Amino acid sequence: MPETVPARRRPGRLRALARLLPSPAGTPFTFGYAVVLAGTSLFMAAAAPDTVAAVLRASSTDVAHLVRSPVLALGASALWIAGGVTSPLVLAFLLVLSALERRIGGRRTAAVFLLGHVLATLATEVPVGLSVMAGHLPGTSLHRLDYGVSFGVAASAGALAGLLTPWPRWLVLGAFTAMLVADLLTFTDPMTSWGHLLALAVGLATWPLLRPLAHAPAAARRGGADR
Template sequence: MIRRVARALGTYVSRSPVTAGYAGLLLSTHLWCTAVLSTAEAQRVMLGVSTNLDNLHDRPVRVLAGSMLFFDGTLTEITSEAFAGTLITLGLGVIVCLAWLERRYGAGRAYALFVLGHLAATLLTVPLIHVALAHGWYPDSVRHATDFGISYGAETVLATGALLLRRARWPAAAGVVAWPVLGGDWSGELPDFTTVGHLLAAALGFGGGACLLRAARRAAPAPVPQPGPALVE
């Protein structure tokens, strides 16, 4: 059993080296915050990389990059909603789907999609938050809320992967959309901004998947015409 696990892990690392390294980094930063730092110190770190309005205004590059070094979830509370989020974002999003995209299309394309989803979904929610604050639809505390992690990027590659499936494409795509819809807060005038961000990330992922499918069709060799039967005079 141990040999099988070691062999599978070695194959995973050799076939998806960038994703294996990134997953290891995410696990390391999570363990650093949960096992090394005190609760107050960990909260300061999380707030420092949160992509809220105040941080995006003061240090946009730092928080946009730093937020991708952490996942917002748990590895121990297996009956909690946070653990389900970890399974979706870190498990399915990064360890499974991002690794598969790396193997199939290369690390450059895979991580371009991931980073684009993270950046674009984050920045596209900013005007929405400003409008919602101006109309009183969101509380003012949203300006400095704790909001960090890989979930937008994970949602993007999940949507891309769903669209690239040959079988179960549409059920998988529906599941990608259902996650933020069912898990979000729709009680106010607008859904909470993270729900909107995840839906935007999914739309970006579907667009990326459509582009990859179109490129694959163009690159496919044209069918060779088969010779017809010889004519007998």
């Protein structure tokens, strides 16, 4: 009889692990977005380097693209993961967005992601444009390569933290903040590093709006997300 206990518990554990990842029925937004990102990541891995570089330049949210076609630039830049499928950001995207969508629904998760992506992008690129106009940066800075989902993931992580119980909340916030601060201290790309911190703050600012939704019945959340 004792040997049957782990066997009975195993399906429950597998179901719990499965809930951490996106699924077509449970988290359609995250699942669909993950499929798109998987496709673009496979393209990055399989296409010729010159082709990949040209496509990424065309998808960049640099100042030049934002001035000409802001909506297209913001949308295209969110179709890529910097580093492709080998990036640690892949796991963060899957876990964070799945957990957030299960709590507040797909459309609201998309709204949080988009809010962080747009605001952090503008907050980092507008100063670049102004600095070029003032003569503090060269004109080449207007074509600075900038793409990826990291701003949206950071905002989603900040929003998710507010819906968790205290210990998981501070664990998520502590881990993300430490990672972003360490990235900032390396000074490899300080503009992007500040953008990540700003995106995290955008997610934190959504707590008053999202916390009531997390306590609503699941059916009500789904109904609100479909409106």
